[in-house]
Amino acid sequence: AQSVTQLGSHVSVSEGALVLLRCNYSSSVPPYLFWYVQYPNQGLQLLLKYTTGATLVKGINGFEAEFKKSETSFHLTKPSAHMSDAAEYFCAVSVGSGGGADGLTFGKGTHLIIQP
């Protein structure tokens, strides 16, 4: 079974500063990795995903993440935070080619706070 650990339930950064949200996964087979974002009172939307190929993936709104197999990590970064980035961020892992419970396992989420 796979699992996801997100370090830090809350992360606070200043506007314009680097954003770094940490995600580590556990999987016995090569995983698919995802970041989802949830804005207040909204559903989740896909930010970016890694399946195969290039280990640095770029997503929407200037976010990117790098898959590091040796570190079992998939940290999310953005060079310069904007007030509109304030949201809940979820890392997720999948090892299944189908759906179901092995479709996606989510971390507990990291609440990103942007200080003006």
Add this chain to the structure above:
Amino acid sequence: GAGVSQSPSNKVTEKGKDVELRCDPISGHTALYWYRQSLGQGLEFLIYFQGNSAPDKSGLPSDRFSAERTGGSVSTLTIQRTQQEDSAVYLCASSLGTFTGELFFGEGSRLTVL
């Protein structure tokens, strides 16, 4: 519709009552998922449908929870004899069926059990 639609958006009920939560997925999406989101607990998988069948019900927390899907479209999650610990946001998501990791989520139904 253009997106996943869930109703009601908010539901307040008394302990012991039954509730029904509805999800209308994106047209053409064959896979449908229910998750429960509790404060500080992330997303808890409940059940998955492929078409009208539910190959994976492993996440349903108790036999008070059930779900069905008809016509390969609308799904209903039913919670019988609600308890206070059932209070949460219930999220529905749909996808094309071949798993790509892109689930499209509704805005959720917030359930409060008094």
